[in-house]
Amino acid sequence: MLESYVTPLLMSYVNKYIKNLKPTDLQLSLWGGDVVLSKLDLKLDVLEQELKLPFTFMSGHIHELRIHVPWTKLGSEPVVITINTMECILKLRDGAQDDHESGSSSTSRSVSDSSKAVAKPRRLQQASPSDPDLPPGYVQSLIRRVVNNVNIVVNNLILKYVEDDIVLSVNITSAECYTVDDMWARAFMDISAPELVLRKVINFADCTVCLDKRNASGKIEFYQDPLLYKCSFRTRLHFTYDNMNAKIPSVIKIQTMVESLKLSITDQQLPMFIRILQLVIALYYGEIGGHKDGDGEEGNSHVREAGTNLPGLDVDMETDGTSQYSSTDLYMQPVSPEEADEGWMSWAWSFVPAIVGTDESGEDELYQHRETGGSPNSTQQHTPKDPIVSIGFYCTKASITFKLTETQSESSYYSPQKVKSREVLCLEQQGITIEVLMMGEPFFNCQIGFVGCRALCLKGIMGVRDFEENMNRSEKDAVFFICGDTLNSKGMTYLTNSLFDYRSPENNGVRAEFILDATNHKETYTEIAGMQRFGAFYMDYLYTMENRSGQELEDLSTEEVVPTVQETSIKKLVVGPLDIRLHSSAVHRIFKMVTCAMDHEYEPYCKAQQETLEEIHSPAAPEVIASFEEFIPTRLTCLTLLQVSVTLSMAEFNLLHTLMPVIMGYKAAPGPVNVQVFQPIRPLPAVQFQVERVNVEHSVPMYAPELVSTISGLSQPSDNLLHHCYAHLYLKVFGFQAGLTCHDTTGNFLHLIPIIPSFSTALYGKLIQMPSYWSKRSSVPTTEFIFELPHFTAQATRAQTLLLQVIFQSWTHSMINGAPVSLSESLLNEVYKTRGVKSLGPSPTLEGSVQNLELKFCSRATVKCASGTVGAVKVCARTPVCDSAGVPS
Secondary structure, three states, rough: HHHHHHHHHHHHHHHEEEEEOEEEEEEEEHHHHHEEEEEEEEEEHHHHHHHHOEEEEEEEEEEEEEEOHHHHHOOOOOOOEEEEEEEEEEEEEHHHHHHHHOOOOOHHHHHHHHHHHHHHHHHHHHHOOOOOOOOOHHHHHHHHHHHHOOEEEEEEEEEEEEEOEHHHHHEEEEEEEEOOOOOEEEEEEEOOOOOOOOEEEEEEEEEEEEEEOOOOOOOOOOOOOOEEEEEEEEEEEEEEEOOOOOOOOEEEEEEEEEEEEEEEOOOOHHHHHHHHHHHHHHHHHOOOOOOOOOOOOOHHHHOOOOOOOOOOOOOOOOOOOOOOHHHHHOOOOOOOOOOOOOHHHHHOOOOOOOOOOOOOHHHHHHHHHHHHHOOOOOOOOOOOOEEEEEEEEEEEEEEEEEEEEEEOOOOOOOOOOOEEEEEEEEEEEEEEEEEEEOOOOEEEEEEEEEEEEEEEEEEOEEEEOOOOOOHHHOOHHHEEEEEEHHHHHHHHOHHOOOOOOOOHHHHOOEEEEOOOHHHHHHHHOOOHHHHHHHHOEEEEEEEEEEOOOOOOOOHHOOOOOOEEEEEEEEEEEEEOOOEEEEEEHHHHHHHHHHHHHOOOOOOOOOOOOOOOOOOOOOOOOOOHHHHHOOOOOOOEEEEEEEEEEEEEOOOOOOOOHHHHHHHOOOOOOOOOOOOOOOOOOOOOOEEEEEEEEEEEEEEEOOOOHHHHHHHOOOOOOHHHHOOOOOEEEEEEEEEEEEEEEEEEEOOOOOOEEHHHHHHHEEEEEEEEEOHHHHOOOOOOEEEEEEEEEEEEEHHHHHHHHHHHHHHHHHHOOOOOOOOOOOOHHHHHHHHHHOOOOOOOOOOOEEEEEEHHHHHEEEEEEOOOOEEEEEEEEEEEEEOOOOOOOOOOO
């Protein structure tokens, strides 16, 4: 009977997550072909136990659950599971509850393990009946087809998260998951040779995200504009198997595409939005969470290394950040899945399609796989059996609009107040790509890129109507930030090799190849390659972990020492051609956003921990020091800026006196009483800074507390060991110049009048880590800086100096009515002389130059010293020679 095989498979998931179900009634309904269940409550404790996130489910309900099983066409039509109206409310777990659960984690794990042991024989008994009319090969093939073609439909999914006064809600009108063919069209498919591929699609329709503020009684007084309103996107899933008997895919690709993403943030939502981002970052770095002592991370050391904890090692979280590692534990020792708790990833793994075997051992392995979220052979770590997981997010066009809200009352006294919002700032992006590639613990890579980005002013700000519709100002005046290219000129390069690229291997029946070693990765994903694909911004984060001994873990007996590994972390960021125009409208909008972001009383998730000094009882073993000499893991960050131009125009209006006190942490001054009507100043003088290239490199030891506590205990540490106890910073600036320019009536800038001609410079600095460990080592520098400047020149005429003073005073002398300082037309004419027009003659220029400047600063525990050398200093006044037209040559 087919029912005896399919029914337990469906019931296992329903019974696991839904309360108060009678298995006999559900089984009879399934055998009839249709099940309709109403007003269901989710088993919140089961969800919390499996997800192992620092959240508590306050409630979880399903209004209606429908299951349709086409028994007569089970081999050609999918099983359809429909959920109508599902709502879950979550909150951040309290600290007391967190500590309680941490203390009883071993008990909960033992209970969980025992429950699995009890449930396992019952499931095997249900799933392994014998029927002479159904051959094993047929059952295996049929079950596989049923599992691979299940359709899941969710209508009206509501998720809410509450914290303090924050209410974040996500509402998805409909979501549907179904199987597709090689053209990504809906179909009834099976895994077959030679492709061994399964494709699925998830369509999300009308996703709305709201972020509102509630009062002390828990009610929302004013509903803000949605962060995201009715956004639809689609996800493609591509699973590749090595063979027909594989339990999990060898390659998993999950990629999401959004055509248009429009976000909207009001001034009241901005601090709450930043709070949510801080929560995500704190979760990523492990600063908060329900899993203590290294639990729930599934050995993902690429997540751990980003924080302060060693991957796979135990940390006493109640010692104010003091690590409890010994010096021999500096390098991560791989942990098997049996030793680590299963987290939310393993729960998600249980929904990955698996090929079901018919023999009892196969069912046993399948059951273990679904319960633990890993493969049956998961004890073999760091082997090719670790699946390759590729996750991608792509967006064609996105925009973030910042709004200011105003409260308006109705005419009647008892009428409710209404909130009206006004758009003031918009940030637009094109061609967004976020890609993650990982394979178990040894390899993790994340790449982020933008093709183009720009920011522009909208409407008025602080009572100044600078960009209202009746001002008739051009879009060129409104744009103050431009970076990268456009999709029209760049093309669809941001989709390269994705499931949405028709040229990708997966869309042409070819198995994709992945670069999973650091050497080939660095040679392939260079700065030039990143800029060719994107153009505005490119980030490449690479974490690798290699076995230093070269011996596979499964070849070692349990009595042998687990080999140490070499960890590397490299983050490269490249910013393409960048043009920033800081005029009054842009500066006031940016500062207004900063003041709105600071308008909150939220406590930080993780407070700064005071550095504690541990007594070193015994020196480190010689083999530990030898391993340090061979390799010490570091985190390297490289930032490159290309063709940067920053233009600071004279202030057309200045109301910074109302914003700067808030930014500086003081009480805000009273707002302006009277603001004059805005009149653009043309021509508008400006100071422009240009730089051809900026390189920044920052390196820091990956596990500074453990390294420093060991090295500081040595009487004479080597230069190599001391070098790795510092955080190092290298700064190189090429082709920097500054000068005066002017914004004319056509919206363009005139040619640059150099005040500081092009020059290059470099800065090196290093800072000791954990300085309290070195307080008694007076010979060890704690801080050191070296600054080099081959040549530097500054030159200006009297008129240029006066114009620079006018620009400076327009920003520093705030007027209550916002009126700008006076600007003399004759001064502008003297500075910006028109070529070909005779003048009285060139003005004398005062020039000062410095050559071969080198400055050094060093700080030790008991002394500070500084030194410097100068090759030459010159100050002179000169008058350029003019040609026949009166133009300086």
